[in-house]
Amino acid sequence: xxxxxxxxxxxxxxxxxxxxxxxxxxxxxxxxxxxxxxxxxxxxxxxxxxxxxxxxxxxxxxxxxxxxxxxxxxxxxxxxxxxxxxxxxxxxxxxxxxxxxxxxxxxxxxxxxxxxxxxxxxxxxxxxxxxxxxxxxxxxxxxxxxxxxxxxxxxxxxxxxxxxxxxxxxxxxxxxxxxxxxxxxxxxxxxxxxxxxxxxxxxxxxxxxxxxxxxxxxxxxxxxxxxxxxxxxxxxxxxxxxxxxxxxxxxxxxxxxxxxxxxxxxxxxxxxxxxxxxxxxxxxxxxxxxxxxxxxxxxxxxxxxxxxxxxxxxxxxxxxxxxxxxxxxxxxxxxxxxxxxxxxxxxxxxxxxxxxxxxxxxxxxxxxxxxxxxxxxxxxxxxxxxxxxxxxxxxxxxxxxxxxxxxxxxxxxxxxxxxxxxxxxxxxxxxxxxxxxxxxxxxxxxxxxxxxxxxxxxxxxxxxxxxxxxxxxxxxxxxxxxxxxxxxxxxxxxxxxxxxxxxxxxxxxxxxxxxxxxxxxxxxxxxxxxxxxxxxxxxxxxxxxxxxxxxxxxxxxxxxxxxxxxxxxxxxxxxxxxxxxxxxxxxxxxxxxxxxxxxxxxxxxxxxxxxxxxxxxxxxxxxxxxxxxxxxxxxxxxxxxxxxxxxxxxxxxxxxxxxxxxxxxxxxxxxxxxxxxxxxxxxxxxxxxxxxxxxxxxxxxxxxxxxxxxxxxxxxxxxxxxxxxxxxxxxxxxxxxxxxxxxxxxxxxxxxxxxxxxxxxxxxxxxxxxxxxxxxxxxxxxxxxxxxxxxxxxxxxxxxxxxxxxxxxxxxxxxxxxxxxxxxxxxxxxxxxxxxxxxxxxxxxxxxxxxxxxxxx
Numbered sequence: 001x002x003x004x005x006x007x008x009x010x011x012x013x014x015x016x017x018x019x020x021x022x023x024x025x026x027x028x029x030x031x032x033x034x035x036x037x038x039x040x041x042x043x044x045x046x047x048x049x050x051x052x053x054x055x056x057x058x059x060x061x062x063x064x065x066x067x068x069x070x071x072x073x074x075x076x077x078x079x080x081x082x083x084x085x086x087x088x089x090x091x092x093x094x095x096x097x098x099x100x101x102x103x104x105x106x107x108x109x110x111x112x113x114x115x116x117x118x119x120x121x122x123x124x125x126x127x128x129x130x131x132x133x134x135x136x137x138x139x140x141x142x143x144x145x146x147x148x149x150x151x152x153x154x155x156x157x158x159x160x161x162x163x164x165x166x167x168x169x170x171x172x173x174x175x176x177x178x179x180x181x182x183x184x185x186x187x188x189x190x191x192x193x194x195x196x197x198x199x200x201x202x203x204x205x206x207x208x209x210x211x212x213x214x215x216x217x218x219x220x221x222x223x224x225x226x227x228x229x230x231x232x233x234x235x236x237x238x239x240x241x242x243x244x245x246x247x248x249x250x251x252x253x254x255x256x257x258x259x260x261x262x263x264x265x266x267x268x269x270x271x272x273x274x275x276x277x278x279x280x281x282x283x284x285x286x287x288x289x290x291x292x293x294x295x296x297x298x299x300x301x302x303x304x305x306x307x308x309x310x311x312x313x314x315x316x317x318x319x320x321x322x323x324x325x326x327x328x329x330x331x332x333x334x335x336x337x338x339x340x341x342x343x344x345x346x347x348x349x350x351x352x353x354x355x356x357x358x359x360x361x362x363x364x365x366x367x368x369x370x371x372x373x374x375x376x377x378x379x380x381x382x383x384x385x386x387x388x389x390x391x392x393x394x395x396x397x398x399x400x401x402x403x404x405x406x407x408x409x410x411x412x413x414x415x416x417x418x419x420x421x422x423x424x425x426x427x428x429x430x431x432x433x434x435x436x437x438x439x440x441x442x443x444x445x446x447x448x449x450x451x452x453x454x455x456x457x458x459x460x461x462x463x464x465x466x467x468x469x470x471x472x473x474x475x476x477x478x479x480x481x482x483x484x485x486x487x488x489x490x491x492x493x494x495x496x497x498x499x500x501x502x503x504x505x506x507x508x509x510x511x512x513x514x515x516x517x518x519x520x521x522x523x524x525x526x527x528x529x530x531x532x533x534x535x536x537x538x539x540x541x542x543x544x545x546x547x548x549x550x551x552x553x554x555x556x557x558x559x560x561x562x563x564x565x566x567x568x569x570x571x572x573x574x575x576x577x578x579x580x581x582x583x584x585x586x587x588x589x590x591x592x593x594x595x596x597x598x599x600x601x602x603x604x605x606x607x608x609x610x611x612x613x614x615x616x617x618x619x620x621x622x623x624x625x626x627x628x629x630x631x632x633x634x635x636x637x638x639x640x641x642x643x644x645x646x647x648x649x650x651x652x653x654x655x656x657x658x659x660x661x662x663x664x665x666x667x668x669x670x671x672x673x674x675x676x677x678x679x680x681x682x683x684x685x686x687x688x689x690x691x692x693x694x695x696x697x698x699x700x701x702x703x704x705x706x707x708x709x710x711x712x713x714x715x716x717x718x719x720x721x722x723x724x725x726x727x728x729x730x731x732x733x734x735x736x737x738x739x740x741x742x743x744x745x746x747x748x749x750x751x752x753x754x755x756x757x758x759x760x761x762x763x764x765x766x767x768x769x770x771x772x773x774x775x776x777x778x779x780x781x782x783x784x785x786x787x788x789x790x791x792x793x794x795x796x797x798x799x800x801x802x803x804x805x806x807x808x809x810x811x812x813x814x815x816x817x818x819x820x821x822x823x824x825x826x827x828x829x830x831x832x833x834x835x836x837x838x839x840x841x842x843x844x845x846x847x848x849x850x851x852x853x854x855x856x857x
Contacts (some may be wrong), residue, residue, distance in 0.1 A: 010294050030648060041265075042259040044242035047197065047207050051258060053248070054196035058111075058186060059152045059167050061102050065114075066169035066182040074098035075116075075171060088115075088139075089125045090750045096127055109195050113138075113185040117168075119178060121146060135159030138166070138185060146181045156188070156256060161229070162219050163188040163209055163256065193221035205262045210243065212255040218790040226261060239263055300602070380478040387411050387429075399481055401452045411476070418449040418457060429475060432464040447482065458483050505566070505583030511549055513542035516578065525583055528561050541568075545579045549571040558586070630658050685832045688719040688757055689765050690785040695732040696755070702740060703753075710753035719757060719764045720832040723809050728829075731802040731813075737769045738798070742772030742823065759831060766827040783815055 065071065074097060093099070103110045113134045116125040123139060123706060137159045146153065146168050154167045186192065193207055208220035210232060220226040232241055239261040246258055270824060373380055379396035389407045400416050407415065413425050425448060427601045432444035443463045450460045459482040467474050505522030509515055513536045529538050536542065548555055548570040560564045569582040637651055637658075686840075692714060696703075703710060721728075736755070743751040756767045775783065784803050799813075806813050810830055817823040 007855060010290065012289060012293065012297070014287075016293070040240065040242065040262060043262065044244060046243050047205070047260050048246075050198060051193070051196045051207065054108075054192075055154065055165055057108055058165060058184065059154045061108060062167040062182065062184045063152050063169050064102055065184070066171050068098075068100055068102075070100055071098045071171055072173055072179075076173055086122055086124065089122045091125070091127045096125070101125055105614060109186070109191055111184045111186045115183040115185070116171075117146060117181040117183055119180055124180070128578065134185065135162075135164075138164065146183070158218075161218065165192075189219050190221055190223045193219060204266055205260055206239070208259045208261065210257045210259045212257045217259075218256070220261075229398055235261065237264075240267060244247055282800050317540070342715055378481075379477075381412065381477045381479065383412050383475045383477065385474065387413055389415075396479070399452075399479065400450070401454055406453055415453075416451055418451055421448045421450075424448060428462070428464050432466050432475065433473075436466045450479070459486050467533065473578060474557065504585070505581075507581040507583070509537060509545050509579045509581060511546065511577050511579075513537040513545055522583060524564075525566060527557075528564075544570055545581075548579050549574070549577065563587075630662060634658060652766050683722055683724050684722050686725050688721050688766065688829070689714045690718075691725065691729055691732060692757060692766065695729055695736055698733055699736055699740065706740060706743065706747045708740065708743065708751045710755070713754060714755040716756045719759055721764050721829045722832045723829060724805075727805045728809070731805055731827065732766065732768075734798045734802055735827070738771040739768055739772065739823075739825075743770055745773055746771065762831050764829045764831050765826055768827075769822060769824040771822040774819040774823050775815065776815075776819060780815065780817060784813075 003748055007500060014094040043120050072795045098116075099114055110129055112128070112130045112132075114127040114129075118124050121144075125135065126139075128134065138157070152169045154165065154781050157164055157166055159686055163189055165186045166183060167186075168181050170178055171180045171182050172178050188209060190367060193209075197207060206220055206222050206226050208226060208228075209218045210216065211218055215232045217228050217230050217232065219228055226235065226764045232243075235241065240263075242260045242262075243257045244260075272545060373393035376393055376395055379399045380393040381396050382391035384390050388409055389412050392407075402415075413422050417425055424446065426561065428444045428446050437774075441463055445461070445463045447461055449457055451457050461477045461480040461482045465478070467476060502519060503521055505525045506519045507515060507518075507522050507526075515526070515531060515533050515535055515537065518533045526532055529541075529587050531537060534564060537545065544555065544557060549572050552574055554572070557569045557570070559568055564585060565587045567584045569584075571580045571582065573580060637655065641651070692712065696710075696712065743753065750771065753766075754769045756769075760763055767773045784799050803813055806829070811828050813825065813827050815823060815825050
């Protein structure tokens, strides 16, 4: 029987392997063909992505250049005149001031040309980094490369047969005003494509740009092996060609394709290696299969003989009868069958009795198991030893999204795990078998990537418990969806990287001033303080940390280090008992503010001089009155002294008048010098009513000339405001003169001007109202725009400067108008802090009692 079993095993093994070999060969050829095509497509897509990313890097660098402070500083004072014939300025051999070296810093090839184009699309300046001059086609049509939107505009074009990448971006000042465009021109040649690819690929692939219409190679990263200008069909015998479109540059005036060339010899070598390997593996598998199959049948036959003998002896001992058939000959198998049948009936009766005893216990156990399975928040799946699903709880069906019909005899790993996780799952099954019976480590645990029936993937945490049931091992899988935990971990890691990647200083300080953490950007700040991570802050800052923890409020301070100024934000975190310090270098901001204040002061001074030029005649007439009175009194006193005809009282009275008129003239000159003189802004607490009276004194002569009727409705008492006296007088003088200019159009007997002051909710307000023609509604929206004026000789800067001055004083200005009935301008300033709460009574406006002292001129 063993010999026959060996022959049968050899014949059956050869037959089965012959069928499997044909099926396996076709399957391997089909899989290899698909895998090879997928790998080639993936290689081509990777090359295109690297090329597209390389061009995106140029676009990002062009944006950095267009928004760089050097270019803004260079163009801010520059005004291009609209000449018809323009010769661009060419920088050849050296880099201009406005072009920082960003390309070398970003590991990019330097562009051949960089252009500055004005707002009318004409080339003004050209930086030429190569010997060859810019192609005339690009220089002539430079205006068409400028995009209309605010994003970086990138386009592929050509000059003759050569392809170029042209990137443009708008150049704006700090206020968003467009000053021109920056255009970067980069030739797409072998060096550009080599830089885009990065390194030479292991399969000797070559990339190139191809003219889609002519199917001609324009440029390649290996021009010595793939000649530019040749046709693609000239290389199909030597290379496997993959063509891809450039979707981001479909707006280009040139239809181009991105080509990847892979030598046929590389593909052939790969195929030969796979075929040889597959043949060797197939031969080894055939020998192993036939040997194992033959050995299995042989062992089964030997084992069957032994089992029959043992069964016969066991039956004899169990039934306690003799076996004459074995000694006298006969059909031992039939005799053994009768004994086994009788013995089986006895076993069945015993088993039935045992089943009845344990039926109740089994029902209770099943009910408890069902309750646990139903209530579990995790998926529970039971697998057979072959990995097939034999049981599951409702949460498994919800989590994996299957129906009972979908998983009938289904393999769990194939159906619900990512293919890449099959090996890890098999290792977990083996690990669970090894741990079986170990009370210290009873479970095999791990994280895998699961897959639902709809194809969606999600991470899971899985533990496997092997269970032996009726001499057969099953595996119970406990599956927990780890999606939310993974998302939380990613968020925590992202937040943890935030501090270390921040370009601004970030420190974490304990309650006693110890530096628990400091990112790299904070090292210069710590060096100035003479400290380091692990040490303590300087004493003044330790006090600020303690104060922040005590009151629980965020505070901000500035640290002037001479060359640099830092803004430090102290944020207390009460529960752990530490303070986060967020630093920011505001040196440039403070310098810009200082320069802005200086420029504003100069502009205010120029506007003040312009205003004084308009009131010069009135001031001269007003100054002439006290001087004439002084001369008259002096002449009269002199004549009386000469004639000895005046008494002492008359002479003293004349001297008193002379002194009074001299003081009046001096006061006029003082006001004039204070208004015209150029001096740094100095704020002090002054009475707003006093400023209004001073301004009325400036325009007294002109009001008399216009026969103007005006009223002063000033609030009772003083209205203290903390302001620069000269600047606020300039604002009020400008508004009063604008009202007088508007009243010149009215009849002489109908010109009325009213100036009112009052206090409301901690604000000091001034209203200047006239009954002139008013302001048309279409001009109200542009009233405070620079250089907008309705006067023939006006500059259009009075109201914008007034608005700037009031905003610097934390105040504001606005206007109301009724066409045909006049206009009203309102000025609002904060009342000085020292006066708030000192018994001052706010009022909504001037009352009748406050107008009792009004004067008319």
